[in-house]
Amino acid sequence: MLKLQDVTKMYRGRAGRVQALENISLAVQPGEFVSVQGPSGCGKTTLLLIAGGLLRPDAGQVAVDGRRPYDLAPEDRARLRADLVGFVFQQFHLMPYLTVLDNVLAASLAKPSDDGVRQRAVDLIEHVGLGPRTHHVPGELSTGERQRVAIARALLNRPRLLLADEPTGNLDPASSEVVLRHLADFADAGGAVLLVTHDERAAQYPHRAVRMVGGRISED
Ligand SMILES: Nc1ncnc2c1ncn2[C@@H]1O[C@H](COP(=O)(O)OP(=O)(O)OP(=O)(O)O)[C@@H](O)[C@H]1O
Numbered sequence: 001m002l003k004l005q006d007v008t009k010m011y012r013g014r015a016g017r018v019q020a021l022e023n024i025s026l027a028v029q030p031g032e033f034v035s036v037q038g039p040s041g042c043g044k045t046t047l048l049l050i051a052g053g054l055l056r057p058d059a060g061q062v063a064v065d066g067r068r069p070y071d072l073a074p075e076d077r078a079r080l081r082a083d084l085v086g087f088v089f090q091q092f093h094l095m096p097y098l099t100v101l102d103n104v105l106a107a108s109l110a111k112p113s114d115d116g117v118r119q120r121a122v123d124l125i126e127h128v129g130l131g132p133r134t135h136h137v138p139g140e141l142s143t144g145e146r147q148r149v150a151i152a153r154a155l156l157n158r159p160r161l162l163l164a165d166e167p168t169g170n171l172d173p174a175s176s177e178v179v180l181r182h183l184a185d186f187a188d189a190g191g192a193v194l195l196v197t198h199d200e201r202a203a204q205y206p207h208r209a210v211r212m213v214g215g216r217i218s219e220d
């Protein structure tokens with residue numbers, strides 16, 4: 001579902017160059033839940049952005065469901081993302097003035113909306129246990145509940161690949177479990193999950209743990 005081959009990325013900033021990734025090769029199959037663990041600054045977020053078609057690597061190949069996002073025109077790349085990829089981030093990125101339902105539905109704006117989409121949003125909110133919070137805004141939710149909204153949003157377009165960047169970073173152990181359980185369920189249903197984290201507790205759910213140090217994979 002996701003294939004990275006010899007991916008390399010260097011940031012060129014005013015303060016100089018940072019080699020963020022060096023020859024990373026990694027594949028995630030449908031139904032597989034892979035975690036990448038490593039210290040702060042080792043390149044985890046960079047890896048996820050590249051995998052999701054959001055950041056072009058300097059060298060190497062990226063394929064999502066056999067298609068190469070960086071060979072596509074920007075609008076086709078955006079379409080590939082909307083069709084296949086769901087993102088979950090540590091900071092949730094919810095719209096503060098939208099209700100839970102509208103935040104979940106916001107994911108459908110990139111896609112022509114169909115009649116079933118609203119019902120699907122309602123069902124997903126129920127699925128993550130937030131039925132009674134459907135019409136709340138994020139400011140009226142706990143941190144763990146916000147992350148569950150972000151998961152429902154990420155699932156709206158029926159992605160086949162879920163990319164999660166430190167999704168439990170702001171959560172207590174019980175909420176972390178719930179979030180990881182949802183990612184595991186997605187993989188059990190045939191989806192591919194790539195989770196990047198420095199959270200050691202996150203290790204019990206993924207099928208495969210990859211270790212990263214200094215922009216390289218040290219263990220797979
Ligand atoms: N836009 C940028 N310009 C220059 N350097 C950057 C930029 N973004 C990230 N870096 C550097 O690239 C390296 C990898 O960053 P990245 O955000 O991928 O790390 P990370 O593993 O996600 O860290 P964390 O666990 O703290 O989120 C770091 O050394 C960082 O300082």
Ligand SMILES: [Mg+2]
Binds near residue numbers: 044045046165
């Ligand atoms: Mg990061």
